[in-house]
Amino acid sequence: MRPRDAAGLVLIRSAKGAAPEILMGRRPAKMGFLPSIHVMPGGRVDREDAVIPAHSSAPHPAVAAHLKATTFLNAALRETFEETGLLVGRPFDWPDSAPKGAVWDAFRAAKLAPDYGSFDYLCRAITPVKSRRRFNTRFFLADGALAQGNLTGNGELEDLAWVKAGELGALTLVDVTEYVLKTALRRWESGLPIGAEPPNLLNYRNDILKLRPMPPTGN
Template identity: 30%
Template sequence: MPLPQELAERARDILAGRVEPVATRDAATVVLLREGVEVYLLRRKTTMAFAAGAYVFPGGSVDPRDSDHAVAWAGPSPAEWGEMLNADECTARGLVCAAVRETFEESGVLLAGPDATRVVEDTTGDDWEADRLALIDHSMGFADFLAKRGLVLRSDLLKAWAHWITPEIEHRRFDTRFFVAVLPYGQRTRDVGGEADKVAWKRPADAIELAHKGDIFLMPPTYQTLTDLSAHAAIDDVLAVRRDIVTIMPRAVEIEGEMRLMTS
């Protein structure tokens, strides 16, 4: 994809060594799926500093407290997740916790339950909303939230999907692991506001078509993830597919005098 003038100039400065890329922040994002292979998308507000106006999946940066060993845990261990994500155990713990926490913050869906075999069936109500807002403003850590409600994080409800790193030319950069998860029985997403001004359930192919028409804006990682998912007709197919997690970091290259962003 061609780069706008400001980013093209920054890309040339970075390639020439005149500007140092900013450091990345660990982040996690979750593709929520429901029957019919529909995905949950949020449109980020146009006032946001990163990915303004883009349709994205729930997710965000890892909070230091996400790596807290006090987080009640069920399912594959952080060490096992480290092997799946090509990360050390501490980083993997933070990524999985961030994935579950951010999904709850941005959709109201909680991948947790009273024990290793059950999942919360309803996260609506004023008390749940108060806890969600407390997580967002950092007045409550995720470990305290789970302990308060007698819940354990269900890491087995997540499937590792992809690994994308924001290009070096961007002013804000994230080292993001993508997960997929099925909407738990009884739960439903809700428009929770915050960083998004619109939410929608879309079939991957339909979202891609809308992007081609210019009706919605998708960033490369979202576009590629939707493309991958569009090849599957059922949720079970998505969960059964083998995924080799390969790190992808789009890079700026100059082609016939034009700076373009390439993913391969």
């Protein structure tokens, strides 16, 4: 089965002198893929994610070197909005020619727009060949201070909360999520500039997670 393109977003926020908090949710037990597992917001890429919003922000050059377009960033933003009710962006007064779609309508109503340059590219992960559902997911990191709105959602994630970094061990996580969170927190706490580290590719061989550098390919 060919993996479906997908995107996920790690949002981290912290007040001065306080421990970082990460936005997490739990997939309902009835879900066919990763039931009752804690995850970051994310999901598969949709056709509407291919739009190019009319604003001047662009991904950091080091991030853009690994992406053909903003499609995966748009997917991460849309899924975050759908699953959590939060919009991640900066003030922007949209023109009448704004893209169509619920997330873009919400951005326009809130007078916000994505700030692509503030996203770091963490990694790309491909689910095992034997998995009943396969995804080729790009994970990004953004400042949780840019998230606006009230925590709600469409029911795809339960127990939505900002979880302190020291409490992540109490959650039920899969190995990919553990790697993504560890990488995101390390970059956040060390203050690494966006693009300072290239994203890695995670995939499985004989059900063992493998990690290797991902050269710039436009993917």
